[in-house]
Amino acid sequence: MGMRIALFATCLADAMFPEVAIATVTVLERLGHEVVFPRGQTCCGQMHINTGYQRQARKLVGHHVDVFEPYDAIVAPSGSCVGSVRHQHAAIARDPVLAERVAAKTWELSEFLVDVLGVVDVGASFPHRVTYHPTCHSLRMLRVGDKPLRLLRAVRGIELVELPAADQCCGFGGTFALKNADTSAAMLADKMRHIVQTDAEVVTAGDSSCLMHIGGGLSRAGTGVRTLHLAQILASTL
Amino acid sequence: MNPLHGIEPFPVAARKALADKQLRRNLGHATATIRDKRARVVAEVPDWEELRRAGEAIKAATMARLDEHLIELEKQVTARGGRVHWARDAAEANRIVTELVQATGAREVVKVKSMATQEIGLNEALEAAGIAAVETDLAELIVQLGHDRPSHILVPAIHRNRTEIRDIFLREMSGVDPDLTDDPRQLAMAARAHLRAKFLTAKVAVSGANFAVAETGTIAVVESEGNGRMCLTLPETLITVMGIEKVVPQWTDLEVFLQLLPRSSTGERMNPYTSTWTGVTPGDGPQEFHLVLLDNGRTSVLADEVGRSALHCIRCSACLNVCPVYERTGGHAYGSVYPGPIGAILSPQLTGIKNNASLPYASTLCGACYDVCPVRIDIPTILVHLRAQAPAPAAEAVAMAGVAWAMAGPRRFRFAEFLLRLGRLLGRRGRIRRLPPPLSAWTASRDLPVPAAQTFRQWWRSARRPQ
Numbered sequence: 001m002g003m004r005i006a007l008f009a010t011c012l013a014d015a016m017f018p019e020v021a022i023a024t025v026t027v028l029e030r031l032g033h034e035v036v037f038p039r040g041q042t043c044c045g046q047m048h049i050n051t052g053y054q055r056q057a058r059k060l061v062g063h064h065v066d067v068f069e070p071y072d073a074i075v076a077p078s079g080s081c082v083g084s085v086r087h088q089h090a091a092i093a094r095d096p097v098l099a100e101r102v103a104a105k106t107w108e109l110s111e112f113l114v115d116v117l118g119v120v121d122v123g124a125s126f127p128h129r130v131t132y133h134p135t136c137h138s139l140r141m142l143r144v145g146d147k148p149l150r151l152l153r154a155v156r157g158i159e160l161v162e163l164p165a166a167d168q169c170c171g172f173g174g175t176f177a178l179k180n181a182d183t184s185a186a187m188l189a190d191k192m193r194h195i196v197q198t199d200a201e202v203v204t205a206g207d208s209s210c211l212m213h214i215g216g217g218l219s220r221a222g223t224g225v226r227t228l229h230l231a232q233i234l235a236s237t238l
Numbered sequence: 239m240n241p242l243h244g245i246e247p248f249p250v251a252a253r254k255a256l257a258d259k260q261l262r263r264n265l266g267h268a269t270a271t272i273r274d275k276r277a278r279v280v281a282e283v284p285d286w287e288e289l290r291r292a293g294e295a296i297k298a299a300t301m302a303r304l305d306e307h308l309i310e311l312e313k314q315v316t317a318r319g320g321r322v323h324w325a326r327d328a329a330e331a332n333r334i335v336t337e338l339v340q341a342t343g344a345r346e347v348v349k350v351k352s353m354a355t356q357e358i359g360l361n362e363a364l365e366a367a368g369i370a371a372v373e374t375d376l377a378e379l380i381v382q383l384g385h386d387r388p389s390h391i392l393v394p395a396i397h398r399n400r401t402e403i404r405d406i407f408l409r410e411m412s413g414v415d416p417d418l419t420d421d422p423r424q425l426a427m428a429a430r431a432h433l434r435a436k437f438l439t440a441k442v443a444v445s446g447a448n449f450a451v452a453e454t455g456t457i458a459v460v461e462s463e464g465n466g467r468m469c470l471t472l473p474e475t476l477i478t479v480m481g482i483e484k485v486v487p488q489w490t491d492l493e494v495f496l497q498l499l500p501r502s503s504t505g506e507r508m509n510p511y512t513s514t515w516t517g518v519t520p521g522d523g524p525q526e527f528h529l530v531l532l533d534n535g536r537t538s539v540l541a542d543e544v545g546r547s548a549l550h551c552i553r554c555s556a557c558l559n560v561c562p563v564y565e566r567t568g569g570h571a572y573g574s575v576y577p578g579p580i581g582a583i584l585s586p587q588l589t590g591i592k593n594n595a596s597l598p599y600a601s602t603l604c605g606a607c608y609d610v611c612p613v614r615i616d617i618p619t620i621l622v623h624l625r626a627q628a629p630a631p632a633a634e635a636v637a638m639a640g641v642a643w644a645m646a647g648p649r650r651f652r653f654a655e656f657l658l659r660l661g662r663l664l665g666r667r668g669r670i671r672r673l674p675p676p677l678s679a680w681t682a683s684r685d686l687p688v689p690a691a692q693t694f695r696q697w698w699r700s701a702r703r704p705q
Contacts, residue, residue, distance in 0.1 A: 009694050011645065015655045016687060018694035037698050043645040048638060050603060052625030056642035063646065088622075140605035169562045173602025178679040180600065182253045185683035186262075186566045187602075216684030219669055 002033040003117075006071035008106065010081045010208070011043035017208045023235035024077045024109055027122050030235075031113075040067040046084035049092060051175045061093045065102050073116070074106040077231045079138025079206045082108040087141055108138060109231055110147040110206060120154045126236045127157030131200040133191070133214065135207040136169050148206055148230055155233060163203075164194045172213035188217045196223055206230045241328075241359045242589045244573015247596035251571040252563075261397055265568050268396045272559045275505030276610070283501065292494045293613040297550035300487055301540060307452040307485045308531060314455025318517020320527040325479075331532050332363035335444065335477055338528055339369050342475050344441040350459060350466040351375035352446025353391060353553055354479045354532055356575040357588075360444065371444065372436050374465040376429050383410040389569030389577065392503050392555040397568050400425060433465060443469035443524070447480035448552070449495060450529075453488050456516045457529065460499060460509050470513050476524035481532050483549040495552060498612035503554035535588035544623040548583045550613045557607035557617060563600055572597060579607035583620040591627045598624035633676070648695075655693045662688045 005028055009021040025035045045060030064085070068074050076082050086103045093099035113119050132152060138144045152160055171177070171187025191214060195203050203218070205211050208229055215227035244251060255261060280286055300307055312322040325331035339347055347364065349355065349371050361371040361382075373382040377395040381388050384406040388394030395403070400420040407414055407425065411432050418428055445466065449458040457478055459466055470476060486492065500509040518527050540546050558564045558578030569577030574585035574594070582601055586594035598621045607617040630638075644654035664670045665688030673681045680686060692700075 011651070014694040015658055016689055018690045018692060018697055021694040022697060035703075037695070037703065039695070040648050042648060042651040045645075048642060050622055050625070051634075051638060052598075052622070052628055052630065053635075053638045053642065054626040056639065060642060060645050136602065136604035136606075140609060167606075169602050169604035169606070171562070171602060173604070176599065176602045177684075178676060180249050180252060180563075181679035181682060182249065182256050183563055183566055183600075184602075186256050187562050188683065212687065213684060216669075216680070216686055219685040220671070220683065 003073055004034045004036060004071070006068060006074045007035050007037050008041060008044075008068065008074050008076035008081070009037065010076055010078045012208050012212070013077060016212070017229065020077050020208050020229040020231055023229065023231040024075065026235040027109075027113070027124075027231060028075065030123060031117060031119060033117075036071070038067050038071065044081045044084050044089075045092075046081055046088070047174055049084060049088050054092060058092050058094065061089050061099065062095075065089065065093060065095070065099050068102050068106070069098060072105060073112070074102070075109055075112045076106065077109045077206070077229060078208065079108045079135050079142050079144060080209060082106055082111075083137040083141035108142055108144060108206060110138070110144050110151055111142065113151060113234075114147040120150050122151065122154070122234050124154075124234045124236050125156040125238045126233045128202055129159040129161060129200045130202045130204055130233065131161050131163040131195060131198040132166070132230075133163055133170065133195070133203055133205045133210070134166055135205050135210045138206045139167060144206070151230070151234060152204070155236075156238075158233070161198045161200055163198055165190070166194075170210050170214050172210045174209070177213055184213075185217075188213060192217050192221060192223065195225055200225060202226050202228050202233075204228050204230050204233055240589070240593075241357055241575045242585050243593045246573065248571055248573070248600045249596065251573060252567040252600070255567045255571045260399070261568055262566065264397055264399050265565055268393065269559045269565045272393075272505055276502060276556060276559065279501045279505050279507055283497070289494060289498055290612055290614050293498050293552075294550065296486065296491050296494060297613050298547070300485065301483065301546060301549060304482065304485070304540065307487055308482055310452040311450055311455060311485050312531075314452065315517055315527075315529050316455075318455050320455070320517040320529055323528060323530045325530050325532045325534070327534050328358035331358050331479060331530055331534070332360055334530055335360060335479065336363060336367045336369070338475070338477055339364065339442050340367065342442050344369070344475075346370045346372060346436075346440060347442040347444050348436050348440040348469045348473065349373050349378070350443065350445035350469045351378050351394075351461060352444070352479065353575065354446045354481050355444060356388065357481075358479070358532065358534065360479065372440075374433050374436065374469055375461070376426065376463060376465070379429060379433070380406060383407070387570060388575060390555060390558055391553050391576065391578070391580075392558075397570070433468075437465075437468040437472055440469070440473045442475045442477065443473040445470060445476065445478045447478050447484050448499070449492060450480060450485045451487075451489050451492065452485050454516055456489065456514050458492065458512065458514045460496070460512050462504060462506075462510045464511050467511050467513050470515065471523045473524055475526040475528075477528045477530065479530045479532055481534070482536050499552055499554055502556040502610065502612040535590075539584075539587045542587065545583065545587050545620050547615050548580070548587055548620060550615055551580050551584065552613060554612055556610040556612065560606040560610050561601075562604060562606070563602065572600065579617045579621075580615070583615075583617055583624060586624055586628075591624060592629065595628045598628055652695065655689075655695075658689045659691070659693075662691065664688070
């Protein structure tokens, strides 16, 4: 029987990468589930928390918790936003118990597919050479492990190539990319070198934010390598 | 110059370090080597996670009753013939040590590698009193001879390669063979000859402490070269300066830390030279022993419920070696004797956040440091906690308030998305290549995609989908 799933689109995907949120809907619906979009949602507050604006973040967290509290399963195409919901919200929220309750039913897409739905093959087809960058928060905050890779391996036609030094941070880090732009660019340069080494056409990851940074670098350097969110590959069919 | 904070904010100092290609190569090579070695020897320990939890628990329990443990330590050290001195801050500690050395009449002291004495700037204070402090740890010696600053907690000369080291020796070491090559063995032998003379003539040694056991009054120093042991055994007077957080309640606590420390720091299964001593032993080793207990901001760190676990640090440096920021900028950019992730949470707490406001931001919050920390210090959480205390730049505060206002509800958010879409006018072929400051920091090295023509929520509404 299908589940009723609330999409937590994330503010970044909503405004900048709607195709990522649409792809998330496509994958979940193809698997026979109902997706709803709680219209009140805005932002989880991660940027404010991590930049040191706790007072403003508290309001955003409170709003997020109120919006998503009525739903049984909440899914986001972002390891970082789910990481914030799960590991930061309770410490900041006015009502930590409620925040904890919402966090317990919030899932990053690959976790939700593999752990909750028990699916590895989502019926996707993507005949391209792809390399996967595990984003830091999905790797070390959520411990998604090889779940995204298992999902990718089941995609028809895909040629998956291993990214050297994959677990190294790409250098995004939210406002770090602006506050420490030079160090961020130095980290990005190494990440891009490793991506280009793989000869992949596409680099994928579970976070639009890191991909925006990596993709911005790849585009500036004229490498021709495209970035696609994991959800977009999983939504692809022939 | 304060050893705990630099003159320039981190981003400015980092920019200079990043421009040094030789430094990037030296650091990249060295950190990757230690990182891999650590990962190998940690993987062979079946109960590593339990050990980490034990280390964390012992430290947390010790900090909760730090005053009692310190008083017990003082009692035991005194009962075994040592003298204990309490130092409120760097100036007081330096004064105590200087007076103790002056009382012996010595003009030169040999030093065991020690972070506490770096932190208080002891060498400079002794020098001002006409006393030469000779570093005997090989890497500290390289730094001292090079009139340089340490850039790593464990490997202070990590920013130097062996050719640079040979040049320093040729320039600064009296009586060195002019045909010295950069062969590591030859370099070590040159340092050995230089240091032996110092060990045999020194009347006073100064050390730090890795651990101090309260129940027995025993001090422990962990090192790899044996040079430390020379200092701890040959001179007549030994002065140990230790941060008050180094105390552990019982001898058996060392069992946990002596497993955690070598594997995390040098990637060795067992530490080569572990020296322990208890007060004074008549006729054997130093006949006068002084222990200086240093606060220097630690009690105020202890008062912060979130930040206090920074005091659990056992100075292994594993967090430096895995940090992608440290790997690229090196230690000098942090401006403090404590660089890297642990330095980014410890230095601002010791000096007060105003004197180190940029350090909590010197991290992408990637979490690699927390994963390797042998006592499980949640460095990313403390970084975020400190960011909330750091003074915010005015323009940034306005921007962040604006964003928060826009995010407060869906109507405002839709309006903000409308404004954002105007950004499409700045793009060509789907990307923006140049933006005015402060966003130029982004476009200096990265393109930005133009905002979507239709936001997700517009698409959802137009497709008449369920709310």
